Amino acid sequence: MLKTILRYIANYKNYFVYLSIAIISIFLIKFNDQPKLRQFKVLGLTNFAIINYTIDSVIDFFRNDSEINSLKHQNAELMMQVNLLRQNGFENKKLKELISLADTSKFDLVPANVVSKLISRTQGTYLLNKGTNDTISVGMPVINEKGLIGIVTEVTSEFSVIKTLKNSTLSIAITIQRTNVDGIMNWDGKELIIKNIPTTYDVVPGDRIETSDFSTLFPPAVPVGLVLEKKANALGLLHNISVKPIADIDGAENLFIVRYLSNIQAMKLKNTLKESNN
């Protein structure tokens, strides 16, 4: 009996090897978000990121761009401030009265470089050279000097993984700045798209799009993109709006992580602190 089984296995060992690997990988995929597996992933990522970073540093050694980086930092800060002012201008014009806004024009930006990029049509994921040592945490937005790039999804002590706007699993609450039309934008594998906007809403190509006040992930008024075109859906009652990102996402190299915690992250932190106090 045993001999027959062994002979059977020997005859079909190719299939047994493949089947075993397939089963292991399906388990890995299934339990990808388990804390122990996450820890393993973070450990591996940290070690390999050091290799990536070393290679990247060697390449960087041949180009002195400290001045460019500092100007980019300044540009990013100014971009955030200008956009807030622009938004305030729109609100002032509409309400015809002064609105006292909380001073949110100061953003704490942490400069970071892209160490590696995992690019596909639907899975934009970058590795940055800043981590918990620089008080970076999951959920912080990432921008460049022009606008929004993505969000931090994994952090190690020295590195962080971000999902870019060109990741189909990232959905962003946005506002069309001129008319305050709200919507949800995501990447459909070909373009950034805002679905199901009523045709009666005033949206024209060229309108600026920014993160919404209602966003639970991003601070309000971060520039995201420009309206490219409106496409009526089958019924003709609703529009899908395609958006051109303001920031060059594919060419992104020098980025800034905004030390900003969304409402959800802040609540989580609050609860953790409460639990630790009790």
Add this chain to the structure above:
Amino acid sequence: MINIAFLKTVIIGFILILAQLISVPFISIENIVPFLPILPLVYFTLLNGQIFGTISGAIIGLLFDIVSGGLLGGGVLALSTAGFITGYFYGENKSDINNHSFWFIVYLFMATFIFSFLYASLSPNNPTISFLSLIVFEGLLPAVYTSIFGTLFYLFISKRD
């Protein structure tokens, strides 16, 4: 002998993974990139057989998952499947025909298509992305792009020999 070939495949694969993540994004066209680590996998699988392809595919896939910060297990399954299927074309007397002829490009195209399509399908996706779009943009186009690099690799190997 197999062990040396196995080490060679994994080491070359790892170097190409680093190249894939650091420099290949610069040559992406509309977010379509060639997948270089599959080149040594296909080449050595055609020389060493199906089990070799399956195991080395799994190891290169695991390294890719860890280094890229992507879905852990996705690369393992996709690359081991690509190696397993490429292994069907292995033959002890066919290595010359396989690796030194037009057929190498065909096998490379097929393996990359299987890898890219599986990897994209396994990753968490927006439900609005259509199956056809996955096949064309995530499977066929990266396979075409990788085949172009495969042609250069093939010309290099042919000249060397």
